[in-house]
Each structure stands twice: as structure tokens, then as C-alpha cells.
Amino acid sequence: MMTNLFSVFDPSSSILGMSVNWISTSIGILIIPMSLWIIPSRGTLLWSSIIYKLHNEFKLLIGKKSINKGSTFIFISLFSLILFNNFLGLFPYVFTSSSHMSFTLSLALPLWLTFMLFGWINNTKHMFAHLVPQGTPGLLMPFMVCIETISNIIRPGTLAIRLAANMIAGHLLMTLLGNTGNSLSLVLIPLLIFTQMLLLTLESAVAIIQSYVFAVLSTLYSSEVN
Template sequence: MMTNLFSIFDPSTSMLNMSLNWFSTILGLFLIPPMFWLIPSRQIILWNKMLNNLHKEFKMLIGNMKINKGSSLIFISLFSIIMFNNFLGLFPYLFTSTSHMVMTLSISLPMWLSFMLFGWINNTQHMFTHLVPQGTPPILMPFMVCIETISNIIRPGTLAVRLAANMIAGHLLITLLGNTGPALNSIMLIMLITTQIALLTLESAVSIIQSYVFAVLSTLYSSEVN
């Protein structure tokens, strides 16, 4: 029984005192591998084409590939993991791990900390120059340092909240509309099903867009510390 509006996003489903909702994050290990034995399958060709395009874009955003050689693969993996978990949440009775702050903060916070440690240890002067944008009047410099410092500190939180909020919003709307189904007549039920299909299509696009935004912003944050 749903005790409150957001209880569907609470990872409380358990069996033998073990949470089952988080099992969805490793479900891909049981679903994906069989298709990789078929070479070349259409899925592999499409997936490789998408990864190549992402590699070219991330490589351009990171820049200076002599130092950051292979760094784009990290962000491609990040994109793949988030997109996969976003799509899993569209299936009935599967918990969306990326709608929970535990998952999103576990991705964004260590990554941001590693960027900061690398930047302040290896490029200290470069990190200080980022605190004062070029062309800032001297009288505004103390305020700009405070603003840039705060905006830098809240970056992992904004990444995590953006992803979780977008996943929760669409899934919550689909759930609320779906709960009204038994009380509707035939005509309204047809309209509801049409609306649900449209929302599922929109959520599929959001799943890709949000994983792309998360990966691109992470790439831009990493490029600032070099």
C-alpha cells in the first residue's frame, strides 16, 4: 500500500532482509552480454556508432588529449551507466536507481572531488585564476571569488539533484495517471492510454538527454582543471 506520494521511490522492497530495488542497477549484466557474442549485430553497429560520436564530442570538450588520453572513455562509460538505469525505470515494477540521491551523489561527488584534488595539486595557479573571471573590475573581485567558490562547491549537488529530479518528475506523473485508470470509463481509458504512451516516449527521450547532460557537464568540469 502506498503510504505517501513519494513512497514508490523509496528503496524498501526486501526479501530476507536484503533490498531488491537496487538489484536493477546490475540487471544489465544478465541482459546485455548475450548480444555481444553476435558479431556484427545491428545493435552492436548502432551502439558503436553512438559511442564513436560521443568520443569525438567529449575529446573536443576535454582538449589537450596528450595529457588526457583515454579520458573520454570514462565519460562514455558514465553516460552508458546512467542511460541504462534511466531506461530500466520505465519498465513496470522496476526501481529507478537514478531517481535516488544515494545513486546520483555516489556518482557526482567522488568525481567532483577527484577533479578538485587533481586541479589544486597539479594546477594550483590555474585554479586560482578560475575564481576571478577575465575583465572583472577590481572592486568586484572579492564578491566574484565568493560567488565562484560557492558555484564550484555546489556542482556535485546540482548534478545529482538535476538527474534525480528529472527522473522522479516523469515517473511520478506516469504513476499518478496510471492510478486513475480503474475509475475511468472506456473513452477516458483510451485517452489515458494514449497519454501514457506519449509520456513514455517523452521519458525515453528524457532518459537519454539527462544522461547526456550529466556526462557533458562532467566533461566540462574536468576540462576546467587542466
């Protein structure tokens, strides 16, 4: 029996004492480039149309200053990486890397730190002006500076926790329902399977939404420093 419900997310597969669970993150490197060497299929055409729509949307969010710098492809790559790992975690006995803070925080923290360094070095006046919203009374300005500073500092944490918590929540619910299968009667087993299928569909939607939210928020954070 599991001594801890969260133990299902612990890395357990190892070779010679080294964990191999995180190798699942790099499986896409072996699969995705194959689409560049074969005749385009419906799947590749669909993915190309999705990337094109994301490019147009991120271009509007970033602004006109960074349109020709290829900034949108950074966030499209980020979206693709998170989406791939989220979907990979839906398969049985596959390690869900996006449910760990070491994965999500390693994506959010370097992005936020890069944005902050770029903004404070190149657009110092704009960054100072951003700490005080327009129309703030003079008496409230010190408090608004403190609030805006705290909100900027916790941004990488909120990005990382949002993604990890949403991926953990659905997996935990599916694990709880799956563990009750041994004690259920044969009449309730079809109902349990149907419920698990609904949860799996919901988790598929959550995997898409959370990768999209992560990429969009990262794009908005980058647009604030330009």
C-alpha cells in the same frame, strides 16, 4: 492506498530483510558483455557509432592535453550506466535507481572531488586564476571569488539533483494518471492509455537527454582543471 505519493520510489523488494532493488543496477553486467562474443548485429553497430560520436565530442570538450589518456571513455561509461538505469526504470515494477540521490550523488560527488584534488594539486595557479574571470574590476574581485567558490561547491549537488528530479517528475506524473484509471469511465480509458503512451515516449527522450547532460557537464568540469 498509498499514504505518500513518493512511496512508489521506495525500495520494497527484499529477501531475508535485505533490499534487492539495487540489484537492477548491475543487470547490465550480465547483458552487455554478450555483445562481445556474438556476431555484430545492427544494434551493436548502432551503439558503436554512438560511442564513436560521443568520443569525438568529449575529446573536443576535454581539450588536447587529455586526448591520449583515454579520459573520454570514463565519461562514455558514465553515460552508458546512467542511460541503462534510466531506461530500466521505465519498465513496470522495476526499481528506478537513478531517481534516488544515493545513486546520483554517489556518481557526481567522487567525480567532482577527484577533479578538484587533481586541479588544486597539479594546476594550483590555474585554479586560483579560474576564481576570477578575465576582465573583472578590482572592486568586484572578492565577490567574484566567493561566487565562483560557491558555484564550484554546489556542482555535485546540482548534477545529482538535476538527474534525480527529472526522473522523478515524469514517473510521478505517470503514477498520478495511472491511479485515476479506476475512477474513469470506459470512454476515457483509451484517452488515458494514449496519454500514458505519450508520456512514456517523453520519458524515453528525457532518459537519453539527462544521461547526456550529466556526462557532458562532467566532461566540462574536468576540462576546467587541465
